[in-house]
Amino acid sequence: GAGGVTIGIELTYLRSVFHAAKQLWKMPIDLNVIAETRASIKYLGIRTKSTERDRRPTANEVTLICEWFNAKGNRQKVPMPDLIHFAMATAMRAGEIINLKWCDLNEIDRTIIIRDRKHPQEKMGNDQEVPLLNDAFTIAMRQPRTGDLRIFPVTDGTISSLFPRACKAQNIIDLRFHDLRHEGVSRLFEQGYRVEQVALVSGHKDWKMLARYTQIRAKDLHRSEK
Incomplete structure (x- = not known):
């Protein structure tokens, strides 16, 4: 039930974890999986960036x-x-x-x-x-x-x-x-x-x-x- 923006943030966190696991602990992590996931999300039409508001009160x-x-x-x-x-x-x-x-x-x-x-x-x-x-x-x-x-x-x-x-x-x-x-x-x-x-x-x-x-x-x- 998470929205696109939340998914995008979580992918950023996961990339940091994966990067640390690969560089520090030499675990066999494929860092391309995050980029591939983002590409799939974009293909599905899910926006991972919030829409800028321009609402001003009168x-x-x-x-x-x-x-x-x-x-x-x-x-x-x-x-x-x-x-x-x-x-x-x-x-x-x-x-x-x-x-x-x-x-x-x-x-x-x-x-x-x-x-x-x-x-x-x-x-x-x-x-x-x-x-x-x-x-x-x-x-x-x-x-x-x-x-x-x-x-x-x-x-x-x-x-x-x-x-x-x-x-x-x-x-x-x-x-x-x-x-x-x-x-x-x-x-x-x-x-x-x-x-x-x-x-x-x-x-x-x-x-x-x-x-x-x-x-x-x-x-x-x-x-x-x-």
Whole structure:
């Protein structure tokens, strides 16, 4: 029942195991079996790479979602409207946001350190200092200091549970919290930041990965001639 993307990831892991078995322990492993398996999967029409999403929330959708949470008043303990706007202002992942700590916030420089940020090779120790642009710093500073080390003391899974609930209640189709990261990166380009500046905020190591966020159209290039 695994999907193509999961199968592709598992084949990558298996190749590492097979390679170690052949090189280190001299086991009679045929490394071509992985390549042959990938070819067979491709022949069957199974995609092993995830489809890139380009879904961006509209201003009206953001308003509707935030109004749904605000209408709950004191019953809504999780500051979802702040989390939503913070995500769009910083282009951070949900997991990065809920693990931000007060001790890593530099109020003078208006920067914060993201600990162990997601990296294709480095799983631990990839700490990155990023600026809190737009309304991000203001949003962070107005969070109550309850004694928790974190700025947004939210448990894992809470955001991924509450956000789709609000979307469903407001009849908003095919919008995920992670799409707010896409929105944040797109906004940075629209504000005129250069690719290396956007990469510093978003954490992308491969600048080519940012190309899809620019959403440049051929006809827009004529504007530079005017």
